[in-house]
Amino acid sequence: MKEVKKLWEEVRELSLGNNSEVERLNSAPTPLQFLRDHVSQNKPFIIKKPNLHWPAFSLWPQPSYLSNKLSSSLVSVHLTPNGRADSIVNHLGSLCFASAHVERMPFDEAIKLVSNSNLQDSKLVAYLQQQNDCFRSEYSVLGSECDEHIPWATEALGCYPEAVNLWIGNHLSETSFHKDHYENLYVVVSGKKHFLLLPPTDVHRMYIRQYPAANYSYSQDVGEFTVELERPIRFVPWCSVNPYPSPETRESEMAKFPSFFDGPKPFECTVNAGEILYLPSMWFHHVRQSPDDNGFTIAVNYWYDMQFDIKYAYFNFLQSIHYKSPHGPTLLEIECGDSGSVASAPNEGEADKVTEDE
Template identity: 75%
Template sequence: MEIEKLWEEVRELNLGTSSQVERLESPPSPLRFLRDFVSPNKPCIISNATLHWPALSSWTQPSYLSHALSSSPVSLHLTPNGLADALVPRPDDPSSLCFVSAHVQRMPFSDALNLVSSSSLSNSFVAYAQQQNDCFHSEYSALAPDVDSHIPWATEALGCLPDAVNLWIGNHLSETSFHKDHYENLYAVISGEKHFLLLPPTDVHRMYIRDYPAANYSYSQDTGEFTLELEKPLRYVPWSGVNPFPSPADRDREMAFFPLYFNGPKPFECTIKPGEILYLPSMWFHHVRQSPDERGLTIAINYWYDMQFDIKYAYFNFLQSICGPSSFFLPEARTWEVSDISIPTTSADAANEDLSCSVLSATHNDIPLATKSEPGASEIAILSEVADA
């Protein structure tokens, strides 16, 4: 298939055939960073990048953060399982999926930190202290002296200061599903470890992105239970249904639903430790899990630099809009075929979708539907509320 040749060529010509991310032992010069990584849209890990930050020692002290932030109000995100910005069964139709965001609650930082440390599945919720759109400056400004306000060599290479700096404090249960951002992302770990799976923008068809209705969790302190409500008016979010770590019981089903992901080239894998920075190029798909420190916490800070909306962005939008492998769709029979599974679509599905140019999109108990051959505005919009774990 032509699309599979593209995946192979990108790796052979630009990224390498190994699934490991290139590692630098010290920060690069601005010229090297721009030439070897930003321009070719290639990730890298920079070791010994933040050893001069006071945060690496002070933020690991049990009382430092609570004392520095005292009663400062921060945003705490609550979910039943640690998965925010993820796909779950719709409240009005469990056979279909929706895109759900976390319940967000404002509270003093010391209370938020205690909930993050103690939260577990047995406690009925998982807490995650984060709020995007420059939360480090808006909610955690007291910690500003402990880190650099920007990454100097990246700032010079990119020709601008970061649009936003965000702080993330979670535990081992926090997980982020596959997504992409329209930013050049410099991701620094302070405590614990972050585990990334990465796929280049050319692998967009392997993500099985389709539009899902948006919903929100609401948490009741009285009952200790979550409710799930669709947004009104209804809003749709383009999202990937791929779960790269299915349970053994679900693996065969997931592989049948998402063969391009599971049968294609392996994702790039990397673990980011304290003192290291991951350069995550714009539009790269990434899935994130984490391991905590001895306190049960993982702390990271990331710098979002605006990307150049240049010819690479135009190429990506074109690639996203064109046909996937035609062998997956038999238009005469209105039937999806994946391995030994054949599921007919309804006539209503066919009427509502442009079936002339599609790839398979199915998740869990969803009835497989065709993705639109031309992306809607929401598919190319910049999503500012993506949880990066």
Template identity: 70%
Template sequence: MEGKVESLWEEVRELSLGTTVDRLHSPPTPLQFLRDFVSQNKPCIISNAISHWPALSLWPTPSYLSAALSSSTVSLHLTPDGHADAIVPHPSHPSLCFASAHVQPTPFPQALDLIRRPPNHLVAYLQQQNDCFRTEYGELESDCDGHIPWASEALGCLPEAVNLWIGNHLSQTSFHKDHYENLYAVVSGEKHFLLLPPTDVHRMYIKQYPAAQYSYSQEKGEFRLELEEPERYVPWSSVDPYPATGNLKQERLKFPLYFNGPKPFEVTVKAGEVLYLPSMWFHHVSQSPGDDGCTIAVNYWYDMQFDIKYAYFNFLQSLPCRSIDDPTTPESACEEDSGPIASPNHLNRRFSGDESAKTNVHDNV
């Protein structure tokens, strides 16, 4: 079984995905987008799809954003190191845990200043994922489109949520997947993605981790990481694709399926470009700021179709898999551990982990 699963990773690339992510120099027609990308569950980068947005010229000017949102209070996410929704050691717990950011209502001008001029002891990120663009940033709606017309026509619906992301170079998002069709438009700076198709699920070493939450004391300028009560577990990828140099050998031994398998697709999405990120693709995200000190993006989440592709993915995920390169790797290292399956409910999103029922939760980008 292990050899068949591993050969699937190569065959998917050879027969469907190729070796690079397609780049389109103009927006596709709805038919082309549906036929060549959505139906094939295949990502692409589109240029000149948002060149008409006023946001491209207005938002990189911090004074414009601060003036437009001068009276707005927004949800600011705070962490000690920029790693929110990530697997981290817990100071008083014997195992790793899934850590969520401290979320603090903050006047927008103050939030933007913390992002652009980060203090030594915290990293700030505007990344609330509850349709925040339409709920917290309504003053900016006229600066960009409310939906992507050719995508909406191809998918047969309007976006379920539209979100705004403003961060700096310190914020990263660990490997995860979303049960949404995602159109991700970068307005300022660059976003760097590592992408793996759903067929590579065994390479992600998804396990159950106890959920924890950062809390931040402004008076002390300190973070505390506290396990949630009652106890809750989150299925999450264990792989860090960029381990510290001294840990690289150890990480390769722990996660041979990831490090010895096909390389992830690496793409950089620049200002003015749109990434189509298909549903259920695993992605790791980092960012580089523009001249304004920020990376700014808007993303549109469209409901995915729970069709035969979803059934195939669930079947594949249920198969045990061990690495040919390291036959001593226990099967449980390649599967989700048994136990209560939950998901990060602090983000108010629609799906998470591998739950097929709709909830109000999801992952982040």
């Protein structure tokens, strides 16, 4: 519908701007400014000088420091063949949603796996990205080296963060497009994070479809991954678009997802070490990263519960509208995979899934 396409443009003109850049603030906002100018408007920003005095900024980029500090800690490491956990993969000619193989091991072993992922012939990519409050559980010994919350955000939102998470990866770690039902304050400690962002109103450009859930399984004996479908079958709603297709597949990807590639440009931003990104609830985001001189990217994020208010009702209403791109067939009418089959879709609603995202 032309009305939906017009909405994408009007949201940018009225609230977000048309230059595809995220607003950058020189200093942290007051609680009132944060709530009035950004949370209520569902509008992201980056703080260039957030006035954080964390020991983490000088200590954590040193691998030996973390290894010594966490010498007795068991942590969860996520393993994939390519660095893309929680993403759509082709399995036996059909598409499925594959999550990483997760193993618990001493931190020293885990950080070596992350480092070895940088080797040219590596067939295994490790990422320390366990969620559900991993910083206050698996990495609790580091708690005094950064803030337990973001004071101006806590005051504005009227609560402490529900979860605080630590992320340690390398240049191969990549997160596919998804959204979260949290107000997200994302602090980069070392390296850089590269985000592509789209507002909730662009939901129809994401080509969200139901895919059967699967998991990577890794065999240390042969050093190879297999993909195993969950039994009983469970379906996961996920975005079908890869915003960075290879030169060989770019033309076909653009033909499959015209509303994404022909629509307004996603907002792009790089979050440098020492900076904070405010990522509003329900914004779609795709994440890549560049490591520091030691080969790592380290970040901490704070998940605050979103308010399930009128904005959430608007989003659910918009998502319920059937939209067919005027450019051509929908995704379900396009052959996907070598066999030409697609994942069946019992419904089109999106579940509230806590994702492995940054």
